[in-house]
Amino acid sequence: MRSSLTARKTARTALLTIGYVLMACFVLFPIVWILMMSFKQFGDIIAYPPRFLFSPTLDNYEQILFGSEAEQAAGQMPNFLGNLINSIIISGGAVIVSTLIGVPAAFALARGALLGAVHVRFTVLSFRFGPELAIILPLFLIYKQIGLYDSYVGMILVHQLITLPLVILITTGFFREVPVEIEEAAVLDGAGIWSTLIRVLVPTVMPGIASAMIIAFIFSWNNLVFGLVLAGGETRPVTMGILQAMTFDQIRWGQMAAAAMVAAVPGMIAAVWFQSRIIRGLTLGAVK
Amino acid sequence: MSGHDVEAYRRGWRARLTYWGMLVPALVILFSSLYPFLQGILTSLTNRKLYLQTEDFIGLGNFETLIHTPLFWTALGNTLIYAVLVVVIQIPLGLGFALLLDVPSRVRSFFRTTVVLPLLVPPVVAGLMWKTMMQPQSGVLNWLLQAVGLPPFSWLTDPSTALISVVLIDAWVFTPFAVIIFMAGLQSVPPEIEEAGRVDGANAWQIFRLIRLPWLVPYIVLVALFRVADSLKQLEIIYATTRGGPLNATRTLHIMAYEEAYRWSNLGRAMAIVFVLWLICYLISGLLLALWQKQEKARYAV
Incomplete structure (x- = not known):
């Protein structure tokens, strides 16, 4: 009896270990491999069989971030640092606008007892489900006409399609979890709806709002297709810069890898530092 | 007062x-955003070119042309196959990972952190990363295959393997979404039901099949809803890896529409393709949404 129990326990541990190893390989190997590649010299990158041991270098990062202006001017290298700054402006701006507009909207949806609030929620959700080109191809013509093509304002506006639904859906989920009694106390003290929201509820759900902002920022940062259609040379985001690094006459693997790592930084920081909040936010945004 | x-x-x-x-x-x-959307519907009824201001109303002409374009049907097929493969791969895989992460262990919190990582990496970056690893001659994946005694694979370079390779990249990026939702689902299983099952002598498999799986059904529908809707319109991974090639093996409707507009400048026809795709997305996600609401209602009615 006892030995069969230990045997089962061992089998269980073995099975779990195999599962974890498979999962780790699948999830982590690509990131680790490209991270290694980003520190390799050209010779180490093209070596076959692949090299797992090599003398690391920061050259790729230096070249992608501060590479020669002559090459950028000749169109042989993307202005990656410029792309990074563009992405920070566009995604940062988009998240700030979405938070200012989306948090009151979420509060109204969670607390307003409004007729049709359910429909509003599904409408907000449904903006996720259509192909982006249905909106942004015609928007390309409109932007060209009214001068918003390749402008920060235009990019921040169109990124609302990503960030606003995320902020609204996730924050609504967090507001719903706050007991109504908290506001009732404030109302009895004579506070209006706006001041209840700002003084009582926003501080209470601040961590929730923060995770909504982080998630919205990442998905805005990660987007390619809006930049592809609506950004020209002035506002090109980081996801386009990295694509350019790949399509120049010769593929510079090391620089591409370094660019990939830099482009993935916001997501990775979020995953490591705000892990549980991100997971909760994503779950609330989808489930509630 | x-x-x-x-x-x-x-x-x-x-x-x-x-x-x-x-x-x-x-x-x-x-x-x-409804304004450009409606504008786009009008454009789909014209022969508008991307860089010309002129346009003539041609009614359903673009749609008629599409029906007689074999490539349109290829792209439609690829779009649907892509979405089906995504669901068939990512739901079982996500469920497996979520079950694994549900078992208490010392490494669990580390893996809960790392498992979301691919979801937060830009899809275009993921596409480029995998494209690098999938190079037939110099890529690390074929080296790994050979190291364990398997023949090399042609990955993105061969029409017969390109679509499944792109779907694999999609699985890497988006399976974590399924994992997150399923983890929430598993945590919401009432412990007393599982406990009752254990008292009745159910083994781990029976508890999974008879208690956890039925409980997870609405979550599975939800994951299917998001993953189907997203993969019907997947553009960025394909754009970063194959751009529809080789020999149209990965040309989906969304990629075809993009190329029609920006490569061939046929904006009218591109919009026609986009609206066929939009209709498909609308119908399928509407169906799944209705299914999900039914599940939710059934649960709370009990």
Whole structure:
């Protein structure tokens, strides 16, 4: 009896270990491999069989971030640092606008007892489900006409399609979890709806709002297709810069890898530092 | 004072006005996207070129042309196959990972952190990363295959393997979404039901099949809803890896529409393709949404 129990326990541990190893390989190997590649010299990158041991270098990062202006001017290298700054402006701006507009909207949806609030929620959700080109191809013509093509304002506006639904859906989920009694106390003290929201509820759900902002920022940062259609040379985001690094006459693997790592930084920081909040936010945004 | 005031605060007409006021700016921004959308429907009825101002109304001409274009049917097939493969791979895989992460162990919190990582990496970056690893001659994946005694694979370079390779990259990026939702689902299983099952002598497999799996059904439908809708319109991974090639093996409707507009400058026809795709997305996600709401209702009715 006892030995069969230990045997089962061992089998269980073995099975779990195999599962974890498979999962780790699948999830982590690509990131680790490209991270290694980003520190390799050209010779180490093209070596076959692949090299797992090599003398690391920061050259790729230096070249992608501060590479020669002559090459950028000749169109042989993307202005990656410029792309990074563009992405920070566009995604940062988009998240700030979405938070200012989306948090009151979420509060109204969670607390307003409004007729049709359910429909509003599904409408907000449904903006996720259509192909982006249905909106942004015609928007390309409109932007060209009214001068918003390749402008920060235009990019921040169109990124609302990503960030606003995320902020609204996730924050609504967090507001719903706050007991109504908290506001009732404030109302009895004579506070209006706006001041209840700002003084009582926003501080209470601040961590929730923060995770909504982080998630919205990442998905805005990660987007390619809006930049592809609506950004020209002035506002090109980081996801386009990295694509350019790949399509120049010769593929510079090391620089591409370094660019990939830099482009993935916001997501990775979020995953490591705000892990549980991100997971909760994503779950609330989808489930509630 | 008191009870009456609180009621007025929540339901009175002034309160209601304030709440709607809070909602309006968001609705204005979201609904303003209907304008380009409707404009696009009109464009799909014209022969508009991307860089020419002129356009003639040609009715359903673009749609008629599409019906007689074999490539359109290829792209439609690829789009549907892509979405089916995504669901067939990512739901079982996500469920497996979620079950694994549900077992208490010392490494669990580390893996809960790392498992979301691919979801937060830009899809275009993921595409480029995998494309690098999938190089047939120099890529690390073929080296790994050979190291364990398997023949090399042609990955993205061969029409017969390109689509499944792109789907594999999609699985890497988006399976974590399924894992997150399924983890939430598993945590919401009432412990007393599982406990009752254990007392009745059910083994781990029976508990999974008879208790956890039925409980997870709405979550599975939800994951299917998001993953189907997203993969019907997947563009960025394909754009970063194959751009529809080789020999149209990965040309989906969304990629075809993009190329039609930006490569061939046929904006009218591109919009026609986009609206066929939009209709498919609308119908399928509507169906799944209805299914999900039915599941939810059934659960809360019990």
